[in-house]
Every structure is written in C-alpha cells, then in structure tokens.
Amino acid sequence: DTEVTQTPKHLVMGMTNKKSLKCEQHMGHRAMYWYKQKAKKPPELMFVYSYEKLSINESVPSRFSPECPNSSLLNLHLHALQPEDSALYLCASSQPSSGRAVDEQYFGPGTRLTVT
Amino acid sequence: DQQVKQNSPSLSVQEGRISILNCDYTNSMFDYFLWYKKYPAEGPTFLISISSIKDKNEDGRFTVFLNKSAKHLSLHIVPSQPGDSAVYFCAATGSSNTGKLIFGQGTTLQVKP
Numbered sequence: 171d172t173e174v175t176q177t178p179k180h181l182v183m184g185m186t187n188k189k190s191l192k193c194e195q196h197m198g199h200r201a202m203y204w205y206k207q208k209a210k211k212p213p214e215l216m217f218v219y220s221y222e223k224l225s226i227n228e229s230v231p232s233r234f235s236p237e238c239p240n241s242s243l244l245n246l247h248l249h250a251l252q253p254e255d256s257a258l259y260l261c262a263s264s265q266p267s268s269g270r271a272v273d274e275q276y277f278g279p280g281t282r283l284t285v286t
Numbered sequence: 287d288q289q290v291k292q293n294s295p296s297l298s299v300q301e302g303r304i305s306i307l308n309c310d311y312t313n314s315m316f317d318y319f320l321w322y323k324k325y326p327a328e329g330p331t332f333l334i335s336i337s338s339i340k341d342k343n344e345d346g347r348f349t350v351f352l353n354k355s356a357k358h359l360s361l362h363i364v365p366s367q368p369g370d371s372a373v374y375f376c377a378a379t380g381s382s383n384t385g386k387l388i389f390g391q392g393t394t395l396q397v398k399p
Contacts, residue, residue, distance in 0.1 A: 174329070211391070260330070261329075282327075
C-alpha cells in the first residue's frame with residue numbers, strides 16, 4: 171500500500187471558522203509533511219514531522235497548527251484564515267533512512283481549500 | 287532566491303519521440319535530486335531520483351542525468367506516450383537531514399498522439 175489519503179477533498183470555510191485537514195498513511199513512514207500549493211506554482215513546504223516530532227516549521231503563520239497524533243496520522247488545524255490562504259494543501263510521507271527525513275516522498279491527492 | 291529552476295514552462299512532443307525536461311540548481315550543497323509528475327487535481331507522484339554520487343539513473347522509459355559541474359539535471363522519457371502529459375517538477379535536497387525538498391517551478395509536458 172503506497173497510498174497517502176487526505177480528507178476532505180474540498181473545503182470551503184469562512185474567515186471565522188475552525189476546520190481541520192486530515193492525512194493518513196499506512197506505509198510505516200516516520201516522516202510526514204504538509205505543503206501548500208498555489209495554482210501554477212510548485213509545492214511549498216510548511217511543516218515536517220519526523221518520528222512524530224515537529225522538526226521543521228517554515229515560518230508558517232499561527233493560524234495553521236499542525237498535529238501528529240501518531241505515526242500514521244497528520245492533522246492541520248485551521249483557524250481565522252485569510253482568502254489568500256486558499257490553495258491546494260498536500261500531505262506527504264517518507265521513510266527516513268540513515269537519519270535523512272527526505273528521500274522519496276509520497277504525496278496524497280490534496281485538499282482544495284477555499285477561504286471566503 | 288530560486289535555488290531550483292526549470293526554465294521551460296512547457297514542452298510539446300510527438301508520441302513515440304523523446305521528451306527532455308531540464309532543471310538547473312544553484313546550491314552546491316544539494317546532493318539528492320528527484321523528479322515528480324503531477325496530474326491536475328492529484329498530488330505529485332514520485333518518478334525517479336538520483337544521488338550526487340551518480341551521473342545517471344534509469345527506470346524503464348525514464349532516465350535522469352546529472353551534471354554536477356554544470357549544476358544541471360535532465361529527465362529523458364523515451365518513448366513518450368500521451369499518458370505522460372502532465373506537469374513535471376524537479377526537486378533537490380541537501381545532506382542537512384532536514385527533510386526539506388526544494389521544488390522547481392515545473393514544466394508542463396504535452397505528448398501529442
């Protein structure tokens with residue numbers, strides 16, 4: 171099973187709402203990632219969890235709050251977002267080897283978020 | 287500062303011919319490079335990778351070439367098929383073990399039947 175699943179596929183939320191994006195993988199990977207992708211742009215890294223610990227936060231605003239409840243799950247909690255936060259949010263996972271957290275990352279299909 | 291660059295936004299190739307996608311990088315600390323393919327409304331799919339200790343890696347129709355002195359890599363697809371039509375991203379990372387992939391801007395490949 172080389173699948174990373176993400177829910178929901180689409181999400182429309184107002185600027186005062188609180189919502190969460192969910193990501194799950196059952197490949198035994200111990201590194202998980204959140205990316206943001208705008209149209210016609212490459213994915214931009216937001217957060218990296220390695221062995222369930224936050225190892226990278228790319229100076230993401232606090233209205234985005236990641237959570238890694240266990241080695242298979244990754245959440246992204248959203249609160250008080252702005253319209254410019256509308257984007258495709260991608261989750262990825264990889265198996266760290268020799269201390270490297272990167273190697274080949276497997277991506278989920280993404281959640282298309284629209285903030286109104 | 288764009289550390290990974292794909293200077294061709296798009297490429298059109300006839301079915302059966304070779305597709306060559308190019309990628310340049312500026313950071314000499316990068317030591318691992320990956321290519322991803324992305325269809326609309328899907329997440330990127332890992333295609334092939336290459337370590338800086340190699341200059342070529344082949345997997346079926348896909349071959350990646352690395353020229354470290356020129357800080358350049360390329361992805362060759364032979365023969366190209368209409369199903370290869372997608373956006374291709376080049377990505378790079380360094381040995382800092384931080385787990386950070388730096389992506390290029392992507393090249394949209396269209397393979398015409």
